[in-house]
Amino acid sequence: MSHINRLHTRANVMLLSSILCILSLPAAAKQGDLKQELKIASVSQSADIKNNQIVFNGPVTIVQGTININADELRAFTPENSTSKRLIATGSPATFSQELDDGQIGTASADEISYDLATTTLTLTGNAKLDQSGSQVTGNRIKYNINAQELIAESTGKGPDRVITIIQPENFQDETAPKQQLPEIPVNKQIKP
Template identity: 60%
Template sequence: MKQNNVLLASLILIMSMSAFAKVDDLKQEVKIKAVSQTADIKNNQVIFFGPVEVTQGSIKIIADQLRAFSAEGESSKTLVATGNPATYTQVLDDGRPASASAKEISYNMASRTLTLKGLASLDQAGSQVRGNLIRYDIIQQKLIAESTGSGDDRVITIIQPESYQDDIKPGTSTDKPVKKQGSK
């Protein structure tokens, strides 16, 4: 019974991570593909070994390992995807792609916080934030990005002009060759 609770909790976590995805994604099944999995009932966790692929509608998580757990005596559930890097992609309601990558992608269900650690990158409609650590509070819609503070390691933010974002339509590529005037 407890193993079923852990499995159910892991699926709920994955579905919760999609809080800012397309509405239709939330109605889709969650599918986890892995090479193997273990359930550590004593420690209330499920670990999927990879490569691991999680899909729900347009949401896709790729990782080397995925761990779903809750701390002893707490109802707070956490999902941690690790990889070199682990990636998270989705299509937003407006049809534009969003993606994240880091060595570790963690989602805390109670605080509704997404944390990217290690070579973290968050990309939406061509604009990007990169740093060593990125935290996104889904409820308050607040983003905090940090660097290690050493050497040239800095938080980098790239914001595309509105005309760039208007030019990107769902399903189109920005890598099309530009036709020169007068050419056929």
């Protein structure tokens, strides 16, 4: 492999590493993960230097700290002079997980997990599911903009397919807040005539 090819491959791996860092689930992801080595295990890999693309064929396992991605195929695109740098993991399903600072595990799974670096948008397509601290969102497609913290979940609109959101009680109740008491209702004293 020529020196230029090694540089392109190294640049693609560095892009993949930075994408994994950004993919970290939004709620208190382990900060130490971003400083860990990135290990990609696959059956085979190919680099298309001309088109700035690396394809890992699987099963593919990516580990960086507590971040784990499992897929049948992983493609990393880095087109020159473009803002459409992307990482696409496909599988039955492709999965993403990371330990959060509180020890909980956040997970995502879908037939395709796509991340657009320019827009910081994570898109889960086909049997999409996000799960964090027992609360989850499922649908055909889930799109999450990490910077804007905007989530859109959609169904196919056919048959019984629906977007389902499950929120665990401990995730929306603040146990440290004082319990609200009902105001006392004054009892009218009866006055005798």
